[in-house]
Amino acid sequence: MQKKVLIVDDDEGILESLEAALSLEEYDVLTATDGDETYEKVESFTPHLVILDVLLSGKDGRDIAKKLKQQKNTMHIPIIMISAHPNIKDSTLKAGADMFLAKPFDMHDLFDSVRRLVE
Amino acid sequence: MLYCSKPHGDMQMKKSQSRKSKQVSSEALSEFKPILKLPKNWNTRATTYPKLLRYGVAALSVLIAALVKVLINPYVIIESPFLLFYLAIVISSWFGGFRAGIFATVLATVITDYFFLSPYHSFATINLSQNIRLLLFILEGTAISIVSQSMHIALRNAELQRARLERSESRYRLVVDTIRDYMIFTMNSEGYITTWNEGGKNLSGYTHDEIIGSHLSVLYPEKEVAQRKPWKYTKIAAKEGRVETEGWRIRKDGSAFWGNGIITAIRDSNGKVIGFSNIIRDRTKQREIDQRKDEFISIASHELKTPLTSLKVFVQILQRLFEKQKDINATKYIFKINAQVDRLTVLINDLLDVSKIQAGKMDFKQELFDINSLVNDIVEDMQTTTQTHKIEVAGKTNRQIVGDKDRIGQVIVNFLTNAIKYSPHADRVVVSIASDKQAVTVAVQDFGIGIGKDYIDKVFDRFYRIYDTGEKTVPGLGMGLFISMEIIKRHNGNIWVESKKGEGSKFYFSLPYQ
Numbered sequence: 367m368q369k370k371v372l373i374v375d376d377d378e379g380i381l382e383s384l385e386a387a388l389s390l391e392e393y394d395v396l397t398a399t400d401g402d403e404t405y406e407k408v409e410s411f412t413p414h415l416v417i418l419d420v421l422l423s424g425k426d427g428r429d430i431a432k433k434l435k436q437q438k439n440t441m442h443i444p445i446i447m448i449s450a451h452p453n454i455k456d457s458t459l460k461a462g463a464d465m466f467l468a469k470p471f472d473m474h475d476l477f478d479s480v481r482r483l484v485e
Numbered sequence: 486m487l488y489c490s491k492p493h494g495d496m497q498m499k500k501s502q503s504r505k506s507k508q509v510s511s512e513a514l515s516e517f518k519p520i521l522k523l524p525k526n527w528n529t530r531a532t533t534y535p536k537l538l539r540y541g542v543a544a545l546s547v548l549i550a551a552l553v554k555v556l557i558n559p560y561v562i563i564e565s566p567f568l569l570f571y572l573a574i575v576i577s578s579w580f581g582g583f584r585a586g587i588f589a590t591v592l593a594t595v596i597t598d599y600f601f602l603s604p605y606h607s608f609a610t611i612n613l614s615q616n617i618r619l620l621l622f623i624l625e626g627t628a629i630s631i632v633s634q635s636m637h638i639a640l641r642n643a644e645l646q647r648a649r650l651e652r653s654e655s656r657y658r659l660v661v662d663t664i665r666d667y668m669i670f671t672m673n674s675e676g677y678i679t680t681w682n683e684g685g686k687n688l689s690g691y692t693h694d695e696i697i698g699s700h701l702s703v704l705y706p707e708k709e710v711a712q713r714k715p716w717k718y719t720k721i722a723a724k725e726g727r728v729e730t731e732g733w734r735i736r737k738d739g740s741a742f743w744g745n746g747i748i749t750a751i752r753d754s755n756g757k758v759i760g761f762s763n764i765i766r767d768r769t770k771q772r773e774i775d776q777r778k779d780e781f782i783s784i785a786s787h788e789l790k791t792p793l794t795s796l797k798v799f800v801q802i803l804q805r806l807f808e809k810q811k812d813i814n815a816t817k818y819i820f821k822i823n824a825q826v827d828r829l830t831v832l833i834n835d836l837l838d839v840s841k842i843q844a845g846k847m848d849f850k851q852e853l854f855d856i857n858s859l860v861n862d863i864v865e866d867m868q869t870t871t872q873t874h875k876i877e878v879a880g881k882t883n884r885q886i887v888g889d890k891d892r893i894g895q896v897i898v899n900f901l902t903n904a905i906k907y908s909p910h911a912d913r914v915v916v917s918i919a920s921d922k923q924a925v926t927v928a929v930q931d932f933g934i935g936i937g938k939d940y941i942d943k944v945f946d947r948f949y950r951i952y953d954t955g956e957k958t959v960p961g962l963g964m965g966l967f968i969s970m971e972i973i974k975r976h977n978g979n980i981w982v983e984s985k986k987g988e989g990s991k992f993y994f995s996l997p998y999q
Contacts, residue, residue, distance in 0.1 A: 383795035387802055421787065450790035451783075452834075452891075453848065470794035470830050473801035 369484045370394045372413035374404050374430070375448070376423045380469075384417065387473050388480070401425040405433075408440055414484045420449035420458060428461035435462030444483035446476075539581030543589040546573035551596050566601040567593070567622045574626045578633035586630025594623055668744075668765040671751070674758050676701040676719045688744075688767055690737035701763070704734045706741065722748040723758045734765065743769040779844055786837040790830070797826045835964040839947065842971045849889040849975055856925055856996075857881045859890060860916055863897050867905075874905050875913045882920035887999040892972045896980075899965040900929035900992045908933025908989060924978070924995040932989040941984055945970045969994070 371393045373384050381397045388395045396411050398404045400422060408416065416434065420427040427447060434440045447463035448471070455466040465479050550573040554566075570593035578586025598608055602615055610616050661669050661682050668685040672678050677700050681693045689696075689704060696703070702715040709715070709732065721728040727749045734744035746765035750758045800823050807815040841847040864876045886893070897916075904914040908931040915930045936944060947967040973980040973994045984990035 377791050377795070379792055379795035383798035383802070387798050390802060390805065448794075450787040450794075456850070469790045470797045470826070473798050476798075 368392060368394045369415070370396070370411060370413040371415045371417060371480065371484075372396050372398060372404070372407055372411060373417045374398045374422070374427065375417075375419040376400065377419075380419070384476075387476070391477055391480075393480070401430050404430055408434065408443065413443060415480060416443055416445045417480075418445055418447050418463070420447055420451070420454060428458055428463075431458070431461045431463050446479055446483065534581065539585045540588055542580050543573075543577035543585040544592060546576045547589050547592045547596065549573070550593070551600065554601065566597050567618075567625075570597065570622075571625070571629065574629045575633055578630040579637055583630050583634045586633060587627060590623055590626025590630065593626065594619055597622070666766065668746075668763070670696075670763055672701055672719070672761045672763065674723075674760055676715060676761070679760065688736075688742065688765065689734070695737070704744075704765075706733050706735055709733075718748055719761055722750045722761055726750055730765075731768075742767045743772045775844065779840075779846065782837060782840045786833055789833050793826060793830060793833070797823070797830075800826060835968060838968045839964050842968065847971065847975070849892060849972075851887055852890060853885050853887050854890040854893075856886050856893070856927065857918060859894055860897060860918060860927065863894055863901070864916060867898065867901050871905055873912065874908070876901065877913060877915045879915060879917040881918050882925045884920050884925055884998055886925060886996050888976045888996060889972075893976070893996070896969040896972050896994060897927065897929070899969045900994075903965065903992070904929050904931035904933070904990075907931060911989070924997045926993055926995040928991050928993045930989065930991040935986040935988050935990055936982070936984040937986045941982060944982060945980065 371388055373381055373388075373395060374397070375381050375384075376399050381399070385395045385397060396407055396413065398407050401424075404416075404418075407413075418427045418431055422430075427449075431445050431447060434443060434445065444464045445462065446465045446467060447458035447461075448467045448469055449458070450469040452468040455468070458466045464483055467476060467479065547570060550569040554569050570589075573593060574586055574589045577589035581588075595608075598610070598619060599606060602619075603611060610619070664682060664684045665687045666684055667682075668688045669682045670678055670685050671680045677698060678696050681691070681696050685696065686692055691699075691703075700715070701719065702710045705715050714732075718728050718730055727747055730744070730746045730748060732744065733741040735741055744765045745768040746763055748761050748763045751760045751762060753759050800819060804816065804819045804823065807819055838847065860878060864878055868876050901914065901916070908914070911932040913932065917928045917930070919926045919928075945966050947964065970980050973996070976996050978994055978996040980992075980994045982990055982992045
């Protein structure tokens with residue numbers, strides 16, 4: 367069965383590139399750009415993994431992670447948080463992220479992380 | 486000899502010497518010059534009168550004394566014929582100086598001998614006793630002249646000294662009072678304000694009269710007063726001599742400014758604290774600029790890294806496609822693009838780190854970690870990026886370290902990157918781990934170009950790069966070792982290098998156990 371990944375970032379370039387990369391690895395990919403869209407798509411799409419940016423326009427990705435990890439129906443979904451600020455790793459893990467990747471990351475590291483969390 | 490008239494030549498020489506040695510400062514202090522020049526000889530006010538006047542006064546006072554003696558002679562019996570002349574000598578030497586005093590003495594001797602010693606109206610003397618009395622009178626007159634002039638000079642010096650002090654104090658007051666950009670004031674040992682300058686009024690709105698007698702705390706926000714901060718500051722200043730203060734300060738109208746200041750203890754000659762001085766400047770604007778700069782660097786690095794992230798992912802997608810198509814050339818180029826993207830990433834991170842160091846905002850985690858596994862992980866990772874060098878690890882420690890694992894890792898990566906970069910013709914790099922009672926030491930050794938003696942002290946400087954004639958210049962901004970040094974220093978460790986030109990370098994850092 368094809369695994370589903372939801373990518374959340376407010377930058378078009380990041381969304382496009384990650385979508386292209388993960389599609390190459392045969393993942394079913396959907397994207398979202400803000401908090402509301404994320405909750406909506408988590409509900410409808412039921413992804414196996416969420417890749418979540420920290421600094422979204424108007425919303426802190428860590429708050430989204432916290433909320434997803436608190437809700438019964440979404441708490442099992444693994445989350446990889448990504449950010450250009452390498453120092454905030456700890457705070458993302460505290461917010462409930464299962465893994466953190468500092469931008470810019472190596473594609474193979476991303477694949478490794480996704481694979482590990484999804485399977 | 487002390488008062489001989491010769492030292493004129495000497496004096497002039499001294500004058501010209503002092504003029505020479507003060508050439509630069511005397512220009513700057515041209516206004517101060519007259520008061521700085523204290524009389525070094527006998528050329529005081531006593532002798533600044535015209536010569537005729539000085540000797541005229543001497544002659545006149547002796548004549549008056551003689552006249553008085555003649556006039557009172559019938560009524561008052563004065564045993565000593567010289568008595569009234571002493572006063573004349575004092576007046577003469579006081580007014581005209583030493584030589585006028587001697588002149589009066591001689592004149593008085595002549596007059597006394599001629600008019601008042603028998604045989605009268607003759608210079609002849611009748612016995613030895615008279616001769617001795619005349620001689621003694623001359624000696625006494627000389628002594629009076631010396632003492633009189635010395636006293637005169639002492640008084641004059643004291644007066645000059647006082648004037649100099651007064652002027653220097655009034656100048657100092659003038660300087661302090663007219664400074665408008667710095668709040669400068671003094672307090673007594675309890676922290677109550679005793680003096681206040683124009684800058685104080687300018688910055689805080691309080692006039693001199695309004696603030697004198699108020700406590701320092703009047704300038705602090707309520708919260709800091711409740712925390713007793715002003716009292717804590719003066720306590721530290723009293724103990725350590727000075728204390729730097731920074732924070733919001735409150736104006737008379739209740740508004741606030743960001744004040745940066747120094748409180749310094751003022752001590753008496755016994756070392757007892759008798760008060761404090763406080764200099765404060767308004768750094769509100771500077772603070773805003775600093776904050777904006779930090780924010781800018783943070784945003785800029787974020788903004789730069791975002792397109793870099795997608796660029797890197799796209800490049801790696803292409804790399805994979807070309808590999809599938811077995812397009813060897815395209816694969817080669819795309820590999821090079823990927824390497825350049827990585828370099829760009831390192832540069833952005835380094836720039837961000839340097840600006841953090843400069844702003845004093847590089848934060849460090851405190852965690853217990855195993856340095857062996859950190860070294861091994863990094864070596865394993867770095868080995869995948871180099872085909873030319875074999876990275877070997879020697880030794881290990883069984884002690885753990887407390888610090889920021891990621892930042893220490895950054896130092897190891899920096900050492901290894903340099904080792905590979907600066908040994909293009911070598912095929913190995915050795916990482917060694919050693920520990921003793923106090924610290925664990927990690928060293929990275931290469932067998933490359935090495936560093937010349939002249940450059941070895943500079944490698945940890947910011948933006949320094951190793952240039953060497955005959956060697957290809959290796960690119961980079963030279964920030965890595967500067968950042969590494971900061972990281973190690975902040976962990977209370979040491980960082981150093983041993984190197985020999987043409988034989989390679991060995992970079993070390995050591996971290997103490999905590």
